[in-house]
Amino acid sequence: MSNESDHGTTTVGIVADDSVVLAADTQVSRGLMNAYKRDSVKINKIHPRAMMTTAGSVSSSQSLKDSVRREVRMYESRRERDMDIQALAGLMGRLMKDSSYRVSPIMGGYDSKPRLYALDSLGSLSEFDSFVATGSGTRVAQGHLQSRYDGDLSTEEAESIAQEAIEICIERDHFTGHGVTLGVVDADSLNITTYELKSGVER
């Protein structure tokens, strides 16, 4: 059986010099033949300084996002300070191990430095200092990221590499389609923006 969380959607994450950039397409696939929804935003803010992408089951994605936000909120109201990003990554791993979320998220955040993690549906957690891709177009995206990543990227460069990776997957991967959502987190801000593919217009 193939890993169900590899179905549908390609998401990528890149560590830039002083930020983390995430990107995802906007198509929700249903079965093998149906592009069920074409304007889904798959990057969600889960913490004042962190966001996550979701590739896999939409139901699991929504539920995981809610559970993570709840824990982040409870942590903050008990201590009156935000959870640090390593703790957040550990939390996600534990939540995913304890219940079966059929997703492969990438989490990008910033505390003392940019931090990038990816998880699989069993909850295994890996930290990356360069780039990572998950979802159905992983192999296509990895090829592009490998050829373009040089270890010293500005936020703008990382954004355009991430966007290109998703656009190539939209061309080459059946379950990846329509638009691109970009998320950027650095020391001062967290922004998530969605673009129409053809026109490049911000939605």
Add this chain to the structure above:
Amino acid sequence: MDKDIIEPMTDDNKDFYQKGTALFGSDGRLRQVEYAKMAIMKSLPVVALKSTKGIFIVAPNSTESSNLLNENSFNRIYKITDNIAMAAVGHISDSRDLAEKMRRYVSDEIDKFGSVQDIKSTTLKMTDEIQDATQSINERPYGVTTIVAGNDDYNGDVIYKIGPSGQPSEWYATAVGRNQEDMRTSLSDSYTQDLTNEESFNLAIRTILDNLSMNQSEDLLSAVKIGESGYYRYNSSEIRQHINDDSESPGDKE
């Protein structure tokens, strides 16, 4: 209370008392609740009041002052969520349990509905919790009066007070704890519903300091605002700044 006749403990009724149930006294009051109120009347106070643009809660952390003690280790004002705070007077260790229950309830509301729909329903949930303790076997009432302060889209800014019996009441400004009658008198002399944030904060601080005859030891105060941008806890230098500014311009408010 002292004149109530308390039956001697015999083998027959001993267990009954040991259950710790809040029993009626001969005056019709619940004895354990009355005792809880007495504990509250002896405790360090909390002042909460509403300005035109927010709510201020001020409370001293500790009466003890010692170079061996970190006064900031005491806290009686809890963040519940971005738009709700809770403060407690009485047995503070009881209030931590209430704060945690409230956080869980509020977090459930946010999970279900995306935001806290209504501070009043949240407050009523807490009153249920508190009242339940007065009727349950093997429990004692919460030994605290609780101030719940927050804002929502329906009611704007609201301050609720919940006594150890579980009875809620809504206030524009209130003081609870040691010398509460004096503090309420001075509050009702000075308070109007059109106070600015600055005036409200100063009035809250002054009410606490005046009526406790404390030194102007601002390091012993905690202060929280629920304003337009949500929950905010003042640090001690900001509190000191307010006290200094206020004492330089006496008579701006009676």
